[in-house]
Amino acid sequence: MWSDIRQFIWEVATNWAGYSTGGLIVATIALWHTWRNKLMHRKLLLSVSVLFLVMAFFSAWEDQHRAYLNEAKENTPDLKATVYKSILAYNMDTGECCDVIILLGIRNLGSPSVARLWTVNLETASQKYNLRILKAPKTGKNLVNPNTKQVMQHLAASDLVTEKVGTNPIPKGGEANGYLWAHLDGGKKDDFNSDVAAIVSYEDVRGTRCIGRILMPARGSPESVPYIPGLSD
Secondary structure (H helix, E strand, C coil), X not given: CHHHHHXXXXXXXXXXXXXXXXXXXXXXXXXXXXXXXXCCCHHHHHHHHHHHHXXXXXXXXXXXXXXXXXXXXXXXXXXXXXXXXXXXXXXXXXXXXXXXXXXXXEEECCCCECCEEEEEEEECCCCEXXXXXXXXXXXXXXXXXXXXXXXXXXXXXXXXXXXXXCCCCECCCCEEEEEEEEEEEEEEHHHHCCCEEEEEEEECCCCCEEXXXXXXXXXXXXXXCCCCCCCCC
């Protein structure tokens, strides 16, 4: 704190000296009095000195404010989420709903940051649903085609994004891919007969809330799983 105060005072002093010993205003006043062959009045000198002091204070504040903004920009995360696919799964026999698997990636264009305090919501035209985020089993999670019963992709437990970037910061320019697994308590498949929006949100290390969104077909299935670099096969 004291070093900042000393720096501010030094900048005020040097700016004031610079304004007082040169510049357009000093040159104009000196030229005017030389042309009129008159000496400067004490009141004029005092007024000009006060004006220069005010200008010096403003210039010093502006320099420090600009430096603060540049430093803040360098130390601010910029997390961008891309949701590749969202899959809505339900029990085909009972119609009980539902688990949601979301494949996504997060890129950081700013300073290193974790991504934490995750939430997952589903939105239809008439209602919004809050989901409960689950932990993956140690053996991971299989994406199974409901028609052929074939495993389309295996998601390792280590690729769960809440664990992957919850404590490990994403470096500047870095990217992390993974998945979220969430559950809706008490839902029915008939609640999702129209298109559904899956909304993912999280916070960076400074507490800024970030949001990713994707529109998925009603009762989606993993019939086509995109290739996502960084996810285990």
